[in-house]
Amino acid sequence: MSFLDKYEMVCGVETHVEMATKTKIFCGCSTEFGGEQNTHVCPVCLGLPGVLPVLNKEVVNLAIKAGLALNCDIAEFSKFDRKNYFYPDLTKNYQTSQYDLPICKNGWLDVMVNGTMKRIGITRAHMEEDAGKLVHSGDTITTSNSSGVDYNRTGVPLLEIVSEPDMRSIDDVLAYLEELVQIMDYAGISDCKLEQGSVRFDINVSLRLKGTETFGTRTETKNLNSFSSVRRCLEYETERQADALDEGLEIIQETRTWDEGRGMTLSLRSKEEAHDYRYFPEPDLMPLVIDRDWVERIRATMPELPTAKRERLQALGLSAYDAGVITASKDMAFFFDQAMATCDDAKLLANWVMGDLSALLKTNGRTFADSPVSPAQLASLVMLIKKGDISGKIAKSVIEEIYSTGKDPETIVKEKGLAQISDAGELEKIIDGILAANEKSVADYKAGKEAALGFFVGQVMKATKGQANPGMVNKLLKEKLAQ
Amino acid sequence: MILLKSLEALHHMLIGKEISSVELTRTYLNHITVADPSVKAFLSVTADTALAQAADADRKIANGEKLGPLEGIPMAMKDNMCTSGIATTCGSKILKNFVPPYDATVTERLQAAGAVLAGKVNMDEFAMGSSTENSGYHPTANPWDLERVPGGSSGGSAACVAAREVPFALGSDTGGSIRQPAAFCGVVGLKPTYGLVSRYGLVAFASSLDQIGPLTTSVRDNAMVLNAIAGHDPKDSTSVPYATPDYTQFLENNVKGLKIGVPDEYFAAGLDPRVADVIKRAIKTFEDLGAIVESCSLPHTEYAMPAYYIIAPAECSSNLARYDGVRYGYRAETEDMITMFKRTREEGFGQEVKRRIMLGTYALSSGYYDAYYLKAQKVRTLIKQDFDNAFNQYDILLSPTTPTTAYTMGEKSDPLAMYMGDVYTIPVNLAGLPGISIPAGFIDGLPVGMQLISKHFGEGTLYRAAYTFEQNTTYHQEIPALVKEVC
Numbered sequence: 020m021s022f023l024d025k026y027e028m029v030c031g032v033e034t035h036v037e038m039a040t041k042t043k044i045f046c047g048c049s050t051e052f053g054g055e056q057n058t059h060v061c062p063v064c065l066g067l068p069g070v071l072p073v074l075n076k077e078v079v080n081l082a083i084k085a086g087l088a089l090n091c092d093i094a095e096f097s098k099f100d101r102k103n104y105f106y107p108d109l110t111k112n113y114q115t116s117q118y119d120l121p122i123c124k125n126g127w128l129d130v131m132v133n134g135t136m137k138r139i140g141i142t143r144a145h146m147e148e149d150a151g152k153l154v155h156s157g158d159t160i161t162t163s164n165s166s167g168v169d170y171n172r173t174g175v176p177l178l179e180i181v182s183e184p185d186m187r188s189i190d191d192v193l194a195y196l197e198e199l200v201q202i203m204d205y206a207g208i209s210d211c212k213l214e215q216g217s218v219r220f221d222i223n224v225s226l227r228l229k230g231t232e233t234f235g236t237r238t239e240t241k242n243l244n245s246f247s248s249v250r251r252c253l254e255y256e257t258e259r260q261a262d263a264l265d266e267g268l269e270i271i272q273e274t275r276t277w278d279e280g281r282g283m284t285l286s287l288r289s290k291e292e293a294h295d296y297r298y299f300p301e302p303d304l305m306p307l308v309i310d311r312d313w314v315e316r317i318r319a320t321m322p323e324l325p326t327a328k329r330e331r332l333q334a335l336g337l338s339a340y341d342a343g344v345i346t347a348s349k350d351m352a353f354f355f356d357q358a359m360a361t362c363d364d365a366k367l368l369a370n371w372v373m374g375d376l377s378a379l380l381k382t383n384g385r386t387f388a389d390s391p392v393s394p395a396q397l398a399s400l401v402m403l404i405k406k407g408d409i410s411g412k413i414a415k416s417v418i419e420e421i422y423s424t425g426k427d428p429e430t431i432v433k434e435k436g437l438a439q440i441s442d443a444g445e446l447e448k449i450i451d452g453i454l455a456a457n458e459k460s461v462a463d464y465k466a467g468k469e470a471a472l473g474f475f476v477g478q479v480m481k482a483t484k485g486q487a488n489p490g491m492v493n494k495l496l497k498e499k500l501a502q
Numbered sequence: 503m504i505l506l507k508s509l510e511a512l513h514h515m516l517i518g519k520e521i522s523s524v525e526l527t528r529t530y531l532n533h534i535t536v537a538d539p540s541v542k543a544f545l546s547v548t549a550d551t552a553l554a555q556a557a558d559a560d561r562k563i564a565n566g567e568k569l570g571p572l573e574g575i576p577m578a579m580k581d582n583m584c585t586s587g588i589a590t591t592c593g594s595k596i597l598k599n600f601v602p603p604y605d606a607t608v609t610e611r612l613q614a615a616g617a618v619l620a621g622k623v624n625m626d627e628f629a630m631g632s633s634t635e636n637s638g639y640h641p642t643a644n645p646w647d648l649e650r651v652p653g654g655s656s657g658g659s660a661a662c663v664a665a666r667e668v669p670f671a672l673g674s675d676t677g678g679s680i681r682q683p684a685a686f687c688g689v690v691g692l693k694p695t696y697g698l699v700s701r702y703g704l705v706a707f708a709s710s711l712d713q714i715g716p717l718t719t720s721v722r723d724n725a726m727v728l729n730a731i732a733g734h735d736p737k738d739s740t741s742v743p744y745a746t747p748d749y750t751q752f753l754e755n756n757v758k759g760l761k762i763g764v765p766d767e768y769f770a771a772g773l774d775p776r777v778a779d780v781i782k783r784a785i786k787t788f789e790d791l792g793a794i795v796e797s798c799s800l801p802h803t804e805y806a807m808p809a810y811y812i813i814a815p816a817e818c819s820s821n822l823a824r825y826d827g828v829r830y831g832y833r834a835e836t837e838d839m840i841t842m843f844k845r846t847r848e849e850g851f852g853q854e855v856k857r858r859i860m861l862g863t864y865a866l867s868s869g870y871y872d873a874y875y876l877k878a879q880k881v882r883t884l885i886k887q888d889f890d891n892a893f894n895q896y897d898i899l900l901s902p903t904t905p906t907t908a909y910t911m912g913e914k915s916d917p918l919a920m921y922m923g924d925v926y927t928i929p930v931n932l933a934g935l936p937g938i939s940i941p942a943g944f945i946d947g948l949p950v951g952m953q954l955i956s957k958h959f960g961e962g963t964l965y966r967a968a969y970t971f972e973q974n975t976t977y978h979q980e981i982p983a984l985v986k987e988v989c
């Protein structure tokens with residue numbers, strides 16, 4: 020019996036999203052990832068004495084966009100606050116963030132969990148600056164002789180999205196996170212490169228006896244940056260809490276960290292050791308006043324979000340499953356839409372996008388964003404199959420040819436003479452010849468050995484190098500043999 | 503004597519080729535070497551760069567180019583304004599070795615105006631204090647009486663101008679730090695409207711209160727310097743996009759019909775009756791010149807001091823958190839990071855700075871925020887409203903700048919007693935208003951300052967009233983004995 024028969028989990032997530040601006044939130048330094056250490060820095064992001072922040076308006080535009088995508092109210096009046104704490108990666112020893120008056124509030128996200136739609140509340144989303152990064156001389160901070168600090172990341176704009184504690188299962192959490200990341204990607208809020216840390220999750224989780232209303236004591240595990248870590252962390256942490264509860268122990272409200280290598284959470288600090296951030300309004304920035312026109316201008320630029328796209332693809336005739344697979348990647352969905360412009364069979368196109376082209380790209384380590392096969396080329400290929408000009412089998416070799424040469428499918432089919440033989444007269448001649456040469460097999464067939472039909476089809480295909488239209492071959496063979 | 507000349511007179515001498523900028527600069531640098539051993543206003547004298555800048559001005563003169571009003575004229579800056587390549591210590595040991603790689607906006611603007619930087623001057627550490635005894639280096643003396651304090655925290659700026667070591671200097675004013683030392687040293691000191699002068703590159707004490715302003719020997723000089731430094735700066739979000747006028751156009755010798763309010767609360771207990779008498783005579787002067795003077799009330803004045811000593815320390819506790827030894831300045835050598843932070847701050851900061859960091863940290867801490875910080879901000883709003891009401895009736899308000907004249911060094915060992923010296927200047931900072939202190943008389947050979955306050959961006963009105971008073975009195979012509987000996 021699983022502990023989940025006894026307990027119900029209650030989970031809320033804080034998601035930090037690095038926003039996709041060219042420059043930092045309070046200065047003009049580049050936000051590009053992976054630069055030489057301490058090259059994307061200036062007196063302002065280094066917090067040198069006397070410098071002042073100037074808010075990057077593009078950050079506000081993206082925050083409004085994210086808020087609209089998450090069905091939030093966009094605050095007409097919000098402000099920045101200082102969150103005070105000491106750490107070497109924090110140049111000013113306070114982080115400029117938003118506290119009691121965030122830019123986005125009271126939103127929600129509908130997510131599909133195991134076939135059921137579930138609404139997860141979004142408490143708030145606020146803007147803040149990222150900190151720098153400690154670079155240790157050894158493997159860990161405790162085993163290092165010295166540590167340096169790379170301040171390139173300092174001042175990269177972040178959006179912190181806080182959910183309501185509305186999730187009741189690991190599936191709920193993962194469905195919410197996947198949907199959230201997809202939306203941030205579609206809306207262009209972030210590049211969502213999880214492996215580069217551009218999206219990070221803090222997981223708040225507690226257990227309560229099934230059927231009870233009050234929340235149990237929660238723990239917060241900080242800085243997870245992959246869906247698999249979230250799953251493993253939740254599996255570990257809920258089981259740890261269940262064991263403790265079963266033994267009659269009290270859960271300590273604390274901040275924990277996820278040790279990926281050991282696959283466990285570890286205590287970082289308890290409530291008693293919790294920071295007193297001494298928030299107060301940032302006196303160096305004016306309050307942020309957003310008029311409704313500003314919000315409407317941003318609304319007018321909203322792209323189609325995953326839910327709408329999935330619904331549209333289903334209306335084109337795709338299954339819910341196929342629509343989900345295609346929209347899971349913004350690039351794949353964009354590719355599909357572009358190809359649909361010159362294609363009239365969504366289902367067939369979807370099969371080729373999800374199947375052969377996906378596989379081909381994956382094998383070569385490429386993505387739909389830089390696919391050597393263009394959407395128009397794939398659309399042409401699908402149309403050639405649909406019209407019966409080439410067989411599906413031939414198409415498999417054609418797409419490889421497009422991939423490696425960049426030539427259009429029509430050109431390849433023509434140059435290599437791959438066009439399907441659908442000319443009944445021509446096929447009849449070939450069939451007659453084969454039947455004449457295999458009298459014994461004809462006799463077997465007529466005696467009731469139907470498997471002989473496959474033999475004849477194979478012979479025709481061999482004679483036509485696979486170019487014969489298989490449907491027609493079947494039909495003509497049956498007609499001839501019935502005579 | 504050249505050291506006593508106005509900026510306008512010096513400008514005419516330069517363009518008339520009566521003197522070169524290099525000669526002028528050398529004259530002042532020489533006077534610094536004579537006077538400063540006793541005044542101790544300077545933390546660093548930048549003779550080489552000053553002479554190079556002067557030579558640039560001379561080249562322009564030789565080429566017949568048009569010279570700006572401050573071009574080729576020496577000046578000093580308080581050591582909390584960043585100067586690229588020149589140490590900026592904030593009067594603190596913790597920044598002893600800090601050489602900024604960038605200029606404050608005021609530095610850039612003065613450079614663009616061609617002014618010659620003679621050096622950086624002393625201050626109370628991180629601008630916290632009212633006597634310049636709290637410098638991490640050495641105290642500065644009052645040129646009128648070397649046993650006395652020059653006031654603070656811009657004591658170096660006020661003293662170097664009073665001692666005629668430079669014709670003008672910049673100071674910063676968080677709770678009176680330009681006006682109070684200007685009063686003690688008998689010079690003109692303006693705290694501009696919050697947002698008129700960029701704070702970019704001014705090492706922050708209390709961000710919502712700090713403002714840079716000029717210290718000069720005359721009102722006209724003051725307006726000329728403000729012309730050079732005022733105006734919107736995109737690098738400072740609190741800088742107001744205000745089209746600044748030429749402030750010298752307000753220098754009209756006429757206060758007829760000007761309505762002056764005198765707040766009752768500024769003449770209460772703690773005011774030296776002799777200072778009250780001096781200010782009353784000044785009021786009489788204004789009345790004789792045709793101004794309409796009435797007593798008025800700013801009812802929440804008594805709460806300004808406690809509110810200030812919550813807000814300013816709260817902001818300073820956060821602003822000074824960056825001095826941790828990690829990236830620049832003083833670092834204590836220790837085994838681990840946390841101890842390094844603690845020891846660096848323990849050894850690098852002085853008593854008064856630590857006191858205010860503690861106060862501010864406490865006021866912002868969870869559970870106390872509402873009772874202290876939030877309450878203080880509400881008081882601040884009431885004080886602003888008091889002023890708004892007063893300015894519905896009056897063009898300017900008039901008060902003593904300080905309750906007493908300059909006291910002797912070491913006299914005020916109780917910090918609270920020292921805080922009281924800013925009781926008339928602090929409300930102006932809380933409300934973000936402009937205020938000016940001008941010489942209004944003497945008591946036993948020590949200057950007395952009069953403060954004039956106007957509504958936001960009312961600097962022109964302040965200059966007009968101050969100029970009229972100055973033109974009809976002789977206090978600003980008095981010179982400290984130490985300067986007389988040289989001249």
